[in-house]
Amino acid sequence: MPDIFISEEKKEEKKKVKENTPVEKEVKEILGKTLIKKDKKSLIASYLRNPKGVDFEIKDKKEKIELLLRMHPITNIKWILVSIVMIFAPVALKSFPILDFLPGNYRFIAILGWYLITTSFVLENILTWYFNVYIITDERIIDVDFYNLIYKDISSAEIERIQDVSYRMGGVTRTVFNYGDVFIQTAAEKPNFEFLAVPKPDKVVKLLQDLMIEEKQEAIEGRVR
């Protein structure tokens, strides 16, 4: 019903009052909090908050990925250095006549074989680093491990079964590059989860603690997802 008997001045006041009500402000605040910044970093990063375009085999339809973790990129330095040495090894061999007893064609195949092994070494390390991830969703923690490209191990535990969360960060490299190990004790089938060499372990622990509190609140309020 339109306001017929109210003067225009009062109508303007009413409109102003409506815009400034505490309820509206509260709603705007809540909406603002829920609009969490989605991580715009590339999917090759080691710490991705609310990543887009990520899915995994055992994911529930309504499950939301809060954090995707990998080992810190600095942990790849070792194999990168070894790969560089392997790439330049045949060049260094010119100074050391190790393969001189072989005919020319055998030497060529030996060098090709060496580069084949180098390629396999690099590929295996890249794939192992990229696909070994730790995922924290709003309901679970998941540890995805691929050992030597052949063996797959996926462990998960519900957030409400987490009993204790701690982290360890020590040493010059870890302190400088801000990465460490997160240890999670659960009442699940797998009692211990270890997120090794992950970036920002303090933030990971904080997130897990927040999720644990949220789960407890849901349990108290009787909310079901």
Place this chain on the structure above:
Amino acid sequence: MGQVIFPNFPTWGIAKGFILFGIAMYVVFGFVVVRQVKLMTNTLQLGYEAIAKTLSYLHLMFTIAVFIFALLIL
């Protein structure tokens, strides 16, 4: 060719056989890598599946190329 202990013994022929066998095993490994990358990308979709698959196929092609080279050159 280098010195051989037994002049009539097909040393390099046997060496070629072993080398080809070794590279053939590596070709099989190349197929295993392709299959495993496929399994990995089925387990986790992280946005770079096409690149991972391409790298695995390139690796396989490299192993086959080395096998063919060895067959022709040795």
